[in-house]
Amino acid sequence: MPQLLLASGSPRRRELLTQIGVPFTTLSADIDETPLQDETPAAYVERLARGKADAGLLQLANDPAYPTACVLGADTAVVLDGRILGKPADEAEALAMLAGLSNREHEVLTAIAVVDEQHCETRVVSSRVRFRSISTEEAHAYWASGEPCDKAGSYGIQGLGAVFVEHLSGSYSAVVGLPLCETAEILQRFGIPCWQCLEGDKP
Numbered sequence: 001m002p003q004l005l006l007a008s009g010s011p012r013r014r015e016l017l018t019q020i021g022v023p024f025t026t027l028s029a030d031i032d033e034t035p036l037q038d039e040t041p042a043a044y045v046e047r048l049a050r051g052k053a054d055a056g057l058l059q060l061a062n063d064p065a066y067p068t069a070c071v072l073g074a075d076t077a078v079v080l081d082g083r084i085l086g087k088p089a090d091e092a093e094a095l096a097m098l099a100g101l102s103n104r105e106h107e108v109l110t111a112i113a114v115v116d117e118q119h120c121e122t123r124v125v126s127s128r129v130r131f132r133s134i135s136t137e138e139a140h141a142y143w144a145s146g147e148p149c150d151k152a153g154s155y156g157i158q159g160l161g162a163v164f165v166e167h168l169s170g171s172y173s174a175v176v177g178l179p180l181c182e183t184a185e186i187l188q189r190f191g192i193p194c195w196q197c198l199e200g201d202k203p
């Protein structure tokens with residue numbers, strides 16, 4: 001069976017992949033995340049997911065410890081009125097993002113890419129999230145919690161940010177950072193089944 005490497009520094013992605021019982025190790029693949037001119041949000045997240053996976057594979061080239069490596073990369077962006085909201089640079093940017101997301105619906109795009117020496121498969125998963133209205137005081141308090149700073153769109157649906165979410169249509173795990181249904185499907189095609197690491201009986 002190929003060895004799976006997750007090219008990510010995101011603790012959420014590690015937790016999510018662990019959740020479906022796939023054995024893996026991690027490596028960090030830092031790439032330039034600047035959008036290209038006229039690039040659509042879907043093309044952007046797909047390019048970044050692929051870039052992270054490719055950068056990971058490159059690190060393993062000719063490494064005898066990984067003769068049959070397969071690398072998974074992912075990227076998540078919040079999209080509002082066609083604009084890509086990444087991670088906030090500072091408090092002011094986070095507050096502006098939260099004000100923009102307040103009392104309306106936005107899209108969350110997560111792309112995954114799985115690559116080995118011969119193949120590459122990518123998938124882009126779109127979800128829609130509706131927020132209730134967020135007051136300025138709340139947005140300040142939320143920033144002070146520390147949660148928004150390393151998250152696309154300045155919120156975490158899996159954390160304190162859950163209180164803003166009125167409605168979700170799509171994939172919860174994709175919003176957190178890794179679409180588990182699609183990830184399991186693609187990994188299966190690369191010869192890596194899920195549910196390998198089980199604590200109890202197989203479901």
Ligand SMILES: Cc1cn([C@H]2C[C@H](O)[C@@H](COP(=O)(O)OP(=O)(O)OP(=O)(O)O)O2)c(=O)[nH]c1=O
Binds near residue numbers: 012108152158
């Ligand atoms: C919308 C949303 C995003 N996020 C996170 C997932 C990602 O970690 C982050 C989006 O940034 P990304 O650039 O996709 O990922 P990253 O830089 O954190 O990690 P990597 O090393 O894999 O590139 O936002 C949440 O945790 N919860 C949410 O509800």
